[in-house]
Amino acid sequence: MAVSTILTLFALFSGAQPASAKPEYTRRTSKDCAFCHQPPGYNLTDAGKYYADHNHSLKGYAPKPKASH
16 A cells, blocks of 8 residues: 555656746746736746746736726
C-alpha cells in the first residue's frame, strides 16, 4: 500500500509547475497579485498573460473594457 501512495504522490507532483509569481513583480508594477492572478491555482488573467509574454512588463497593456449589463 505504501508503494501505491508514493506513486500517487509522485504522479500528482510531477505535473505540478512551480509558481513564478514573485514579490518583486508587485513592487515593480505597483499592482496587487490579483491584477495578474485569479484563483483557483493562481491562473493568469489577461494582464498576467500579457506580462509573461512581454518580458515581464505591462508597458502597452490596455485592459479590455468591461461588458455592461
